[in-house]
Amino acid sequence: MKILVTVKRVEDYEVKIKVKPDGSGIVTDQMKYVVNPFDEIAVEEALRVRDAAGSGEVVVTTIGVADAQQQLRTALAMGADRGVHVLADGNVDPMMAAKAFKKVIEAEKPDLVILGKQAIDDDQGQVGAMLAELLGWGQGTFASKEDSLESDAEKSKQPALKIANGRCEVVREVDGGLETLSLAMPCIVTTELRLNLPRYASLPGIMKAKKKPLQEMKLAELVPGAEARVKVVKLEPPKERKAGIKVPDVATLFDKLHNEAKVI
Amino acid sequence: MSNVLIIVEQAGGKPKKATLAGITFGQQVAQKSGGQVHFLIIGPGASAAASEVAGYGAAKTYVVEGAAFENYLVEACTPAVVTAAKACNASIVAGAATSTTKDLLPRVAARLDAAMASDVTAVVDAKTFKRPMWAGNVTATVELTSNIKVCSVRVAEFDAPAKGGATTATEKLDIAVDAGAMKAKFVGRKEVKSTRPDATTADIVVSGGRGVKSAEGFKIVEQLADSLGAGIGASRAICDAGWVPNDLQIGQTGKIVAPNLYIALGISGAIQHLAGMKSSKTIVAINKDPEAPIFTVADYGLVGDITVEVPQLIEKIKQSR
Ligand SMILES: Cc1cc2nc3c(=O)[nH]c(=O)nc-3n(C[C@H](O)[C@H](O)[C@H](O)COP(=O)(O)OP(=O)(O)OC[C@H]3O[C@@H](n4cnc5c(N)ncnc54)[C@H](O)[C@@H]3O)c2cc1C
Numbered sequence: 001m002k003i004l005v006t007v008k009r010v011e012d013y014e015v016k017i018k019v020k021p022d023g024s025g026i027v028t029d030q031m032k033y034v035v036n037p038f039d040e041i042a043v044e045e046a047l048r049v050r051d052a053a054g055s056g057e058v059v060v061t062t063i064g065v066a067d068a069q070q071q072l073r074t075a076l077a078m079g080a081d082r083g084v085h086v087l088a089d090g091n092v093d094p095m096m097a098a099k100a101f102k103k104v105i106e107a108e109k110p111d112l113v114i115l116g117k118q119a120i121d122d123d124q125g126q127v128g129a130m131l132a133e134l135l136g137w138g139q140g141t142f143a144s145k146e147d148s149l150e151s152d153a154e155k156s157k158q159p160a161l162k163i164a165n166g167r168c169e170v171v172r173e174v175d176g177g178l179e180t181l182s183l184a185m186p187c188i189v190t191t192e193l194r195l196n197l198p199r200y201a202s203l204p205g206i207m208k209a210k211k212k213p214l215q216e217m218k219l220a221e222l223v224p225g226a227e228a229r230v231k232v233v234k235l236e237p238p239k240e241r242k243a244g245i246k247v248p249d250v251a252t253l254f255d256k257l258h259n260e261a262k263v264i
Numbered sequence: 265m266s267n268v269l270i271i272v273e274q275a276g277g278k279p280k281k282a283t284l285a286g287i288t289f290g291q292q293v294a295q296k297s298g299g300q301v302h303f304l305i306i307g308p309g310a311s312a313a314a315s316e317v318a319g320y321g322a323a324k325t326y327v328v329e330g331a332a333f334e335n336y337l338v339e340a341c342t343p344a345v346v347t348a349a350k351a352c353n354a355s356i357v358a359g360a361a362t363s364t365t366k367d368l369l370p371r372v373a374a375r376l377d378a379a380m381a382s383d384v385t386a387v388v389d390a391k392t393f394k395r396p397m398w399a400g401n402v403t404a405t406v407e408l409t410s411n412i413k414v415c416s417v418r419v420a421e422f423d424a425p426a427k428g429g430a431t432t433a434t435e436k437l438d439i440a441v442d443a444g445a446m447k448a449k450f451v452g453r454k455e456v457k458s459t460r461p462d463a464t465t466a467d468i469v470v471s472g473g474r475g476v477k478s479a480e481g482f483k484i485v486e487q488l489a490d491s492l493g494a495g496i497g498a499s500r501a502i503c504d505a506g507w508v509p510n511d512l513q514i515g516q517t518g519k520i521v522a523p524n525l526y527i528a529l530g531i532s533g534a535i536q537h538l539a540g541m542k543s544s545k546t547i548v549a550i551n552k553d554p555e556a557p558i559f560t561v562a563d564y565g566l567v568g569d570i571t572v573e574v575p576q577l578i579e580k581i582k583q584s585r
Contacts, residue, residue: 016535017398026402038517094370095379118517122397124382126370129338133374138447139338141367146454148506169451173510174363175519180451181337187447193500193517194510229379233392233405241542244563246554250576253548253566254584261546261563263468263525264492264581 001056001163003046004110006101007075008036009068010121023234035071038116040078041191044198045143046114047079048159057081061104063088063097063219076209077201083212084108088219093230096223098130103222105135110186112161112168117142117190124230128190138183140170144192146178160195266297266390269349270322271359271368272305277312279305281465285422286360287320289387289415292422293356297390302326302352303432306344307333314434321429326351332441335450336364338371344439345372351437354412356390361416361520373414380414381406383520385421399516400539419464420522420543456509458496463514466495468525471514471541473499475530475551475570479507484574485529491581497521497541499531515540529570533558550574 011017012032020027043060050056060075061084062068072083086100105113118125132139145160147153162169172179173192201209247253257264270290273283290301300323305313307329314325326348332340345368349357357372359365361383373380386394392407393415463469470492472485482502489496497514514521516539526544531537533549533556541547542561549562552569559565566573
């Protein structure tokens with residue numbers, strides 16, 4: 001079983017992002033970068049699938065600046081086997097990313113590709129389905145599971161994806177409930193938050209990760225001539241809400257809602 | 265001139281309320297570009313749903329029906345959307361952002377080699393749109409420079425569409441689906457049945473967070489909601505814990521809501537949660553921690569224990585009815 005997982009370097013989700021005064025970008029001084037949380041879940045699932053199968057390889061790949069190697073190393077420290085770094089500067093839009101991943105996949109020939117359902121920086125949520133289309137593969141987006149993250153099933157660290165007879169069964173979170181698809185492999189899966197609780201990298205894991213193989217290539221060589229067609233014209237802070245008031249008790253709250261805001 | 269193709273989702277022959285936001289978006293783009301709006305409705309019941317949206321000024325509604333579309337499968341629907349887009353010479357293909365379009369539209373975009381903007385909150389012109397990034401901490405203006413463009417549309421940011429123009433004619437499209445060749449097979453669905461209004465379109469939403477303490481404790485949220493005829497929502501924390509169905513999650517990575525009144529009970533107000541509700545007209549928070557960040561967006565904040573305050577509020581509401 002060979003599984004390929006995509007990993008994106010993103011700003012730490014606990015940091016409040018601020019826009020530069022000229023709107024050309026965000027303030028990145030002293031920024032902390034992390035693995036996109038959905039991708040950590042993707043790595044975790046891949047490790048569980050590999051380990052449940054008893055053998056196999058988890059290859060992690062990223063598209064990004066030289067420093068994105070840190071995020072690949074984090075995934076390797078979690079337990080992935082090998083990294084592929086597609087070096088790219090500047091704006092990489094989802095279609096460019098999908099085209100580059102397609103090239104990596106054609107070279108690696110994995111049985112399963114797992115991506116996060118969205119990256120928490122641009123929040124586009126497109127790459128998984130685009131990649132499935134470019135490859136002509138089936139897609140199971142928003143993969144989740146019926147058991148909660150506090151269940152015994154989660155504590156047993158079994159994979160949520162059910163793989164048998166060349167097919168992968170995926171439980172998807174959709175509006176109004178859950179849906180199950182059976183996909184012919186190879187296939188694309190994108191992760192929802194409730195697929196699993198990702199492990200932390202252990203200290204020995206971090207030491208080992210330093211020696212794991214990491215291949216580099218350039219985006220411009222992988223997809224010559226590709227350019228971003230989602231052009232960011234400007235960034236601005238969202239409209240702030242004006243500060244409200246604290247009310248002392250339920251009676252006042254009800255009065256305000258009934259007579260002032262007139263919403264109940 | 266750019267024509268617009270809008271995907272209108274339906275269930276049982278009725279257009280879904282949330283997807284009407286897509287129609288509004290289509291009308292706005294067409295107005296800016298001088299093009300015409302076309303609708304596409306897929307699945308059994310599509311013809312009936314078409315007559316319900318016939319008053320929104322579209323040039324034509326394409327209808328795709330048949331057993332192959334009984335259960336949504338992206339591989340069946342992608343050719344349907346692409347065929348309709350070609351038939352009306354669309355330069356923009358869009359639909360309200362739902363779990364279906366989030367799965368479908370990027371695949372359509374890849375087939376059309378189109379650039380896509382997700383969760384569009386405003387139309388600047390026929391190729392330039394506003395959309396949130398970084399959990400809504402940034403509003404980006406993006407320009408799509410591909411020939412055909414694809415957008416998903418944030419429901420909470422677009423009002424109901426205007427009626428007008430001649431009654432829209434429908435045209436049936438025959439889409440051949442070879443079920444045997446499809447990579448995905450539908451296995452089953454587990455629906456969360458609810459008699460309450462859907463949070464994305466409800467007038468009032470009452471949400472609960474970890475402050476409700478348990479699945480049992482969430483009842484207080486439901487009781488307040490029912491006293492107001494409201495929809496319900498939840499923070500990620502309690503969806504993850506399995507206290508409530510996942511489908512209730514509100515936030516950056518869950519549902520985005522903007523009701524007239526949003527009441528947050530025992531929710532701390534993490535950035536990711538705020539991203540899903542801070543466009544609400546009036547926000548109320550009840551939380552026992554006076555420093556909880558939810559109070560920074562609340563119009564009316566009450567510091568207190570929900571198990572004490574909420575029953576009193578329900579009582580007040582009942583008295584007033
Ligand atoms: C990638 C990513 C995506 C995320 N997406 C989302 C998302 O879409 N939606 C979302 O909600 N979160 C999301 N989160 C999680 C988010 O960061 C917070 O962890 C979560 O919103 C916290 O939920 P909470 O407010 O219920 O819990 P807590 O933060 O634990 O807050 C509980 C609150 O209840 C109050 N309280 C406790 N007891 C009482 C009582 N008896 N009466 C009154 N108040 C009480 C406490 O004072 C506290 O403020 C995401 C996180 C990440 C990393």
